[in-house]
Amino acid sequence: MTGIQFTVPNRYDNMLLKVFDGINLEKFYWKISESEVITKRAQLPLLQESFLCGTEFVKSVEAQEYYVIFLNLQAFYSENEIMDITTLEDFRSGTCQLILLVTDSIFVEIFAKEEETIKKIAKNASHNEFKDIEFITEKNVSRRLFKVL
Helix, strand or coil: CCEEEEECCCCCECHHHHHCCCCCHHHCEEEEEEEEEEECCCCCEECCCCEEEHHHHHHHHHCCCEEEEEEEEEEECCHHHCCCCCEHHHHHHCCCCEEEEEECCCEEEEEECCHHHHHHHHHHHHHCCCEEEEEECCCCCCCCECCCC
């Protein structure tokens, strides 16, 4: 198993918290490669930084509701490991542990090195009644580039 994909409702929400429920987000360093995420209260961008430690990332995504237009998040265990992951081959051979891609506000794809992480996200997707849940395997993977734009 390589990842999972599904669709989420097109609305303001705490979608990232729902997707990652039960996963220790603070253990990662987060690289934000591409992002247009708007907060509900002030119509201000969320996740403006290109890099956040785990604690900062969690504070950002749990503080208020937001609307994800597009997003490319990459998680690493160490700040020193952070690099550009642009292809599936980069992901497989590199130290990046997880990639989350959101396109057109509703399409979510997640790739993770640990199968347990994918299983937990699948459970969260089902619990939150996300639609079109499908595991991404070596046989059906279509994405080769990790770009949302």
